[in-house]
Amino acid sequence: MKRITTLILTIFWITTYSQAQHPGPGTGMTVWLQAQSNEGQTTLMDVLNNKALASQPDTHTFNFNPAYSFKAEDGINLDITKSLGKGKSIFVVFKPAIGNEESIYSIDGTDRHQLMLTTHRMAELTRIQYMNFPSPAFPYPQLNTYMEGGISSSKKAKRFSLGAAPTFQNLPANGFTGSIAEVLIYDSMLSPEEKHEVESYLAIKYGLTLQHAIAPLVNLRGEHLWRKPIKPDFQFHHTVIGVDEEHSFFQPTSCSSLPGNHLKLSFHENNSENNGFISLRDNGLPFLFDENYNSLRIWSASNLNSTNNVIISWKEEEHLPSGDWKYWLRLDTSGAQTFHPNNIKYIAVNRKQGNLVSQPFLVDQDGSGDDIIQIVQRPGTFVDYHLTAGNCGSTPAMLDFKVVGNRGPYIVHVKNNSKTIYRENILHHDVITLGDLASGSLSIKLTDQVGNTTEEEIYVNDFEPNFQQPISMTTTSLPAFLDASVNVGNVKYTWYRDNTIISSQPQIRIDQEGTYRLTIKKEDCTYHQDFHFQGEEVFPGIAVELYPNPTINGYIYTSVNMADPAPIRINVHTLDGRLVSAQSYPAAYLTEHIAHVPGPGAYLVTFLTDHHSITRKLIAQ
Numbered sequence: 355m356k357r358i359t360t361l362i363l364t365i366f367w368i369t370t371y372s373q374a375q376h377p378g379p380g381t382g383m384t385v386w387l388q389a390q391s392n393e394g395q396t397t398l399m400d401v402l403n404n405k406a407l408a409s410q411p412d413t414h415t416f417n418f419n420p421a422y423s424f425k426a427e428d429g430i431n432l433d434i435t436k437s438l439g440k441g442k443s444i445f446v447v448f449k450p451a452i453g454n455e456e457s458i459y460s461i462d463g464t465d466r467h468q469l470m471l472t473t474h475r476m477a478e479l480t481r482i483q484y485m486n487f488p489s490p491a492f493p494y495p496q497l498n499t500y501m502e503g504g505i506s507s508s509k510k511a512k513r514f515s516l517g518a519a520p521t522f523q524n525l526p527a528n529g530f531t532g533s534i535a536e537v538l539i540y541d542s543m544l545s546p547e548e549k550h551e552v553e554s555y556l557a558i559k560y561g562l563t564l565q566h567a568i569a570p571l572v573n574l575r576g577e578h579l580w581r582k583p584i585k586p587d588f589q590f591h592h593t594v595i596g597v598d599e600e601h602s603f604f605q606p607t608s609c610s611s612l613p614g615n616h617l618k619l620s621f622h623e624n625n626s627e628n629n630g631f632i633s634l635r636d637n638g639l640p641f642l643f644d645e646n647y648n649s650l651r652i653w654s655a656s657n658l659n660s661t662n663n664v665i666i667s668w669k670e671e672e673h674l675p676s677g678d679w680k681y682w683l684r685l686d687t688s689g690a691q692t693f694h695p696n697n698i699k700y701i702a703v704n705r706k707q708g709n710l711v712s713q714p715f716l717v718d719q720d721g722s723g724d725d726i727i728q729i730v731q732r733p734g735t736f737v738d739y740h741l742t743a744g745n746c747g748s749t750p751a752m753l754d755f756k757v758v759g760n761r762g763p764y765i766v767h768v769k770n771n772s773k774t775i776y777r778e779n780i781l782h783h784d785v786i787t788l789g790d791l792a793s794g795s796l797s798i799k800l801t802d803q804v805g806n807t808t809e810e811e812i813y814v815n816d817f818e819p820n821f822q823q824p825i826s827m828t829t830t831s832l833p834a835f836l837d838a839s840v841n842v843g844n845v846k847y848t849w850y851r852d853n854t855i856i857s858s859q860p861q862i863r864i865d866q867e868g869t870y871r872l873t874i875k876k877e878d879c880t881y882h883q884d885f886h887f888q889g890e891e892v893f894p895g896i897a898v899e900l901y902p903n904p905t906i907n908g909y910i911y912t913s914v915n916m917a918d919p920a921p922i923r924i925n926v927h928t929l930d931g932r933l934v935s936a937q938s939y940p941a942a943y944l945t946e947h948i949a950h951v952p953g954p955g956a957y958l959v960t961f962l963t964d965h966h967s968i969t970r971k972l973i974a975q
Contacts, residue, residue, distance in 0.1 A: 377555035379548045385539035391420035398422040414533040416495045416560040421533035429518020441503035441543035449495040451532040460520040462513045503543030746879040751791035751814045767799040793880040848873045914945040923962045
């Protein structure tokens, strides 16, 4: 079965809200103030009137959304022409910078009915609906909701002051110091459903946790978003990425507003010549990436709690086809990194003219923070399988698989060592289990209703439970030295190239390109592993050297010669994406670097300039 090329994710940032529809109810909005960012400037916009009230250089963001900064002596006043007397609903997202009690906003009316919200209290405490106070140690904003209704006489407000000291006599006298991202005022007391819509909009956008919320969050289309039941500490796991096309609303990330093992995900793209970059981050820390090192180019990511940023690059002309392509985000909801068919969920996304378009999707469904995400491009029909290895004849191997796609019915043909063990027509996407598999080759062939065929061959390994994979790599560059020695005695090693035996020793030096197979046998136990070797890619104007390879004591020496000097960064990663060394150097014709790897294994050494991304494989013994 042919599988995947790397997905290119491009985020489309929508910064114009003048045509956006109201969050929550479509009528009754009196004031909508929102911080917007454009070309390095944060502007506080009167969205309803498409008017800029104030502007300043970009300083603060809440969950990747801009926030406008206030000092105690600053403030913005806005005339209100609509009546707020019979009822009102006010929402504000803010983050104080100091601990003193200050005025966030105030409403000055034509009579004694006046209102003020401070960082510590509400002047009319009985009408406050919700105010969260996240720990100052975590940079999450706060959301206040104030609602009142049932006033018999109309009392028309004349001015709304944001961040300014109130004009009427009340404490405190100081204006607000901190950041404010968005303010929404309605001229009525909203229904519980309408109130929940507005709070959901703000919670998703600014990464807030609604401790009091019972119902799931909803997006602007009214679709319910998955959520975990609220725990005593109010931790709440969800992540949303997508474009709400009907309302011109783009939400890049979302997370809990309280500390914990929740998940936060963001995508970034930066183009430099023919290179693009994608970075996934977990709660301010990065994900780490695993790559299956073959031409299929599968990227997977998991939260391993690293403090180092990991950036993966790819060549645009190889992986960015023109036109509209469809991709899937493949989630292992168990967090086990096995991608068992029972635990896989697919999220369809479309790439249209460089933009990512999808319905909101959610991860961390078990609350562990360890969901695995693969970004894949596939045909309309494909097979997902999970192979459980046997135990030297005492426990046979087992295969679980299911067909994914909408081109059924399908013909599924499975062979074990060239012998047919399963051939059926399949209508549904049920998980099929095949047991008693013999050690050796296993092929899965799938044919859809129009005759499209995909096929893949895998190998059944049958070995002791404590047997460890001897070499954690499947692709490397030449020349290469591999040591397949294992922690099991009385085994027989065989290396093949093109079905020809080339060595019976655990160690081997490989100088020719091609595909090699390692077989390890002990009595009735058999282990297979394939390796793909390729020559080094040549980059005109730049040459890199890496020695010794393999290294014995963990130290490696690199040199980079450039015809046109440019700044360079040298990173060393493990094959599962953990950054173990990083160093940047200024532009020079010759750059020499010494690095140390923590232990035996395979590593990737990457040389990054503005125009090149060169990777060499390293073996440490």
